[in-house]
Amino acid sequence: xxxxxxxxxxxxxxxxxxxxxxxxxxxxxxxxxxxxxxxxxxxxxxxxxxxxxxxxxxxxxxxxxxxxxxxxxxxxxxxxxxxxxxxxxxxxxxxxxxxxxxxxxxxxxxxxxxxxxxxxxxxxxxxxxxxxxxxxxxxxxxxxxxxxxxxxxxxxxxxxxxxxxxxxxxxxxxxxxxxxxxxxxxxxxxxxxxxxxxxxxxxxxxxxxxxxxxxxxxxxxxxxxxxxxxxxxxxxxxxxxxxxxxxxxxxxxxxxxxxxxxxxxxxxxxxxxxxxxxxxxxxxxxxxxxxxxxxxxxxxxxxxxxxxxxxxxxxxxxxxxxxxxxxxxxxxxxxxxxxxxxxxxxxxxxxxxxxxxxxxxxxxxxxxxxxxxxxxxxxxxxxxxxxxxxxxxxxxxxxxxx
DNA sequence: AGTCCACAGGAAGGGCAGGCGA
DNA sequence: TCGCCTGCCCTTCCTGTGGACT
Numbered sequence: 001x002x003x004x005x006x007x008x009x010x011x012x013x014x015x016x017x018x019x020x021x022x023x024x025x026x027x028x029x030x031x032x033x034x035x036x037x038x039x040x041x042x043x044x045x046x047x048x049x050x051x052x053x054x055x056x057x058x059x060x061x062x063x064x065x066x067x068x069x070x071x072x073x074x075x076x077x078x079x080x081x082x083x084x085x086x087x088x089x090x091x092x093x094x095x096x097x098x099x100x101x102x103x104x105x106x107x108x109x110x111x112x113x114x115x116x117x118x119x120x121x122x123x124x125x126x127x128x129x130x131x132x133x134x135x136x137x138x139x140x141x142x143x144x145x146x147x148x149x150x151x152x153x154x155x156x157x158x159x160x161x162x163x164x165x166x167x168x169x170x171x172x173x174x175x176x177x178x179x180x181x182x183x184x185x186x187x188x189x190x191x192x193x194x195x196x197x198x199x200x201x202x203x204x205x206x207x208x209x210x211x212x213x214x215x216x217x218x219x220x221x222x223x224x225x226x227x228x229x230x231x232x233x234x235x236x237x238x239x240x241x242x243x244x245x246x247x248x249x250x251x252x253x254x255x256x257x258x259x260x261x262x263x264x265x266x267x268x269x270x271x272x273x274x275x276x277x278x279x280x281x282x283x284x285x286x287x288x289x290x291x292x293x294x295x296x297x298x299x300x301x302x303x304x305x306x307x308x309x310x311x312x313x314x315x316x317x318x319x320x321x322x323x324x325x326x327x328x329x330x331x332x333x334x335x336x337x338x339x340x341x342x343x344x345x346x347x348x349x350x351x352x353x354x355x356x357x358x359x360x361x362x363x364x365x366x367x368x369x370x371x372x373x374x375x376x377x378x379x380x381x382x383x384x385x386x387x388x389x390x391x392x393x394x395x396x397x398x399x400x401x402x
Numbered sequence: 403a404g405t406c407c408a409c410a411g412g413a414a415g416g417g418c419a420g421g422c423g424a
Numbered sequence: 425t426c427g428c429c430t431g432c433c434c435t436t437c438c439t440g441t442g443g444a445c446t
Contacts, residue, residue, distance in 0.1 A: 110431060127431055128421025134430095326409065346435055351410070367410065371444025374408025 019237040019268050019279065026232045026265035028258060035077055036227060037220045038070050041211060045078045048209050052093050052148055052184060053085060060172065060185040060206050065213030067190045068256030072154055074213075075188065079150065092147035096120075100159035107159065109167045113138050120145055135170070142174070142181045149183045156187040157194040161359075165199040172205040215255025221247040224257050225264060233268065239280045242267070246284060263287050293387050299360055300394055306345055309336050310353045312395040314363060314381055315388060323380035326351060340399055354379060 024030050035042065051058045063071050079095050086093050096119045098106045106112045113134045114124040120141035124134060142149060151171070153159065159167065174183050187206055189195075195203055195210075216224065225243045246267075250260030266287035271279040300311065313333040317324040330347050337344040345353075354377070357363045365377045383391055395401075 108431070125421055127419075128429075130422095130430060133422095345433095347409085348411085348436080349434055352434095355411090367442095369442035369444085370408080371442070372405095372407060372446095373444075374406085375441065375443090376409050 019233050019272050021234055022232055023265065023268075025228050026261050026268070028262070031073065031076055031080070032228070035070060035073055036224050037216060038074050038213075041070075041074055041213060042078060044211055045074060046081075048211075049078060049082065049150070049184075049186075052150060053082065053089075053091055055092065055148060057148075057175075057182055058150075058184045059208035060187075061209045061211065062187045062189070062195065062207035063211045063213065064189045064192050064194060066192070066215050066254045066256065068250070068253070068258035068260075069213040069215055070257065071188050071190075071213050075152060075154075075186065079152070094120075094145065094147050094149045095152065096149055097152040097154065099154040101155040107162055109163050109170075110134055112159065112167060116151070117141055120149075139174070139177055142183065143178055144180075146180045149181065150186060151183055152186045152188065154188045155190065157189040157191040160194070160198070165202045168202045168206055169199065172202060216257055217255065218247055218251050221250055221255065221257060221260055225260055228261055229264060232265070233279075237268070237278055239278050241281055242279055242284060245281055249284065249288060259291075262291060266290055289384075289386065292384065293390065296362065296383055296387060296391060297394055299362060300391060301398065305342060305399065307353055307356070308395050308398050309333055309340070309342060310350055311357060311362065312336060312392065312399060312401070314354075314357075314379055315383070315392050315395070323378040325376045325378065326354065327376065329354070329379060336399075336401070340401060351377075 025032075045061075045063075048061055049058050063075065065071055076097075079097075082093070083095060085091065096116055098112065098115055098119075100106045100112065106115050110127070110129075110131050113131070114126070117124050117134065117138045120138070122137050122141045124137060156168070168185075168187075171183070171185055185206060192212075195207055198206070222243055225246055229238060229243060242264075246260045246263045249263055250256050253259050263284060264287075267279050267283040270286055270290070271283045276283075300308065303311070310329070310333050313329050313336055314324065317328055317332055326347075330350050333350060334344050336342075354363070354365060358365050361382060363379055363381050365379050367375065367377050369375045381388070
């Protein structure tokens with residue numbers, strides 16, 4: 001861009017009437033004043049948690065349902081309403097919210113308890129202390145706080161998958177240790193089968209009450225999108241059919257409203273950047289691809305070198321069958337390591353890394369038996385053909401492969 | 403019916419970085 | 425500073441297993 005060009009670009013940008021009235025309405029952190037189609041759940045949740053306001057113990061609670069069905073939103077909605085009552089009436093009640101998926105924050109027992117202690121005002125080192133000691137500090141801060149504490153464990157299934165159910169067992173027993181304070185647990189999970197595989201003693205104490213969030217149907221999804229779009233965009237910014245298409249995309253993802261809202265926002269941004277008159281249907285497709293790409297590229301860039309090398313092997317192996325076997329991946333991975341001077345990990349470890357990529361949704365695997373020729377896993381990348389070259393390019397840059 | 407392949411995945415333990423108390 | 429502790433990443437060793445082959 002020329003020298004004067006940049007100034008006039010910014011001036012143009014300000015002058016031009018954008019689509020957005022309020023972009024924030026379409027971000028994940030936005031909390032709407034009212035949550036559509038969740039009245040029943042809100043009421044149930046409020047009923048269960050209300051005793052906390054009278055300093056009585058409430059039941060531990062387990063909330064489950066697919067991604068983007070409003071679980072976290074509903075919990076935040078109810079607790080923030082409670083919080084304003086708490087502040088007004090000076091009720092001894094605190095809310096600790098933790099997303100257990102947060103790497104290096106709450107994905108191990110140690111880190112989780114240390115995070116709680118930090119939220120109660122006691123900073124602990126990231127490693128080095130015995131776990132007992134971390135618990136002791138946590139109990140101590142709880143006792144000293146003289147309050148009831150509601151602990152919200154979002155994506156609790158991720159934590160249990162990684163660390164086992166001991167953490168939950170310990171947390172459900174905290175009340176036996178405390179005199180001045182009490183805790184109530186609220187677990188949220190995207191995995192609807194999570195409870196079935198949980199240790200029975202933990203299961204009974206965590207899920208004293210259960211709340212299921214059913215996926216939104218197509219019509220509900222459209223209403224949700226419309227109500228957000230009204231606040232987010234100027235009138236007539238959206239072509240007809242756009243909301244319906246976003247809803248249809250999301251319905252394909254098991255009624256994930258978060259995804260639909262994100263889709264709408266990105267489509268708006270793309271249209272705005274292209275100086276279009278309105279958001280047309282074509283932008284939804286483009287937004288869909290952009291979102292998919294961004295998610296994948298972000299994950300790829302944040303992986304350690306060994307993980308990147310494994311993924312590069314998987315992406316490079318794509319044969320005419322669309323999937324590859326563990327052994328082929330491992331062999332290619334070994335060659336790659338040699339090429340770039342990386343010490344190769346064992347097959348056992350690589351097998352776990354493949355499992356971790358599956359968790360991240362980058363690949364999918366299926367354990368199969370080839371009879372006489374052994375058992376193995378079929379690994380296929382969940383990256384579209386159009387995204388794949390860019391993903392490989394990023395890995396080549398990260399790994400410095402010529 | 404029995405064998406055997408090529409892994410999956412559990413268990414145990416080593417090495418490392420980092421914190422604590424003496 | 426030193427010895428001892430931790431969590432985490434990784435290796436080593438091991439058992440389990442679905443189904444083609446004999």
